[in-house]
Amino acid sequence: MTDAGGRRRDGARLLEGNGAALVRERAVADAVQRALERLYQLDRLADVDDFLEEAPSGGREVLLVREAEDGVIEMALRVPRLGAKAIDVARDADLDPLCQIIEGVSHFVYLSHRAHADREATQLELELQAEVDKFVVLAAWLGEPDASASATLRRRLYEEVSYAHEPSSEHGDRYRLANVRAHAFVRRLEREYMQSRRWGDMRAALRRFYRVGQEEKLRLALAA
Secondary structure, three states, rough: OOOOOOOOOHHHHEEOOOOOHHHOOOHHHHHHHHHHHHOOOOOOOHHHHEEEOOOOOOOOOOEEEEEOOOOOOEEEEOOOOOOOOOOEEOOOOOOHHHHHHHHHHHHHHHHHHHHHHHOOHHHHHHHHHHHHHHHHHHHHOOOOOOOHHHHHOOOOOOOOOOOOOOOOHHHHHHHHHHHOOOOHHHHHHEEEEEEEEOOOHHHHHHHHHOOOOHHHHHHHHOOO
């Protein structure tokens, strides 16, 4: 698998060093946005790094959204720092800060295009799409993962997880449902496309999933 520019990401090492004003975080967010736009064949509506802010100490990724009086959608994406060392997707024990940035950019791109098309998007829909996008982006940065590498990544993203919200709470139920359905959909991608290296067919399936709404997303995941 290749990244958005068609380049191999050998070792998936991202951006040595760290600087002021979210330099690394902006670079990663821009790379994620380009990857998603290329995969899903989307026009650029806005640069995500223009909306990026640092999350408070100990805070997690959050996309703040409000509709102004003139109908314009205003957004701010708060993300955590990545730290000083280079990121190695294949080997790092903790991918959570990187995953938070991917989730935030996924939300930003998805909501921007839904608003541009005058389409609604539910919170579950946003979370489900972001759970799929995390796997897609990280798998692309691994290059062309074999079955073992893909299964390891899938396990880390969907099985070895913890939740900030309790079960049976509104947020807790939403995040758990998004995780379970995304996991099922990714297993289908592995089974139907990745094992036989049918990358073109997999991209087509991902684009279809991206363009449908919540109920069809859930149905496609169940069909897996």
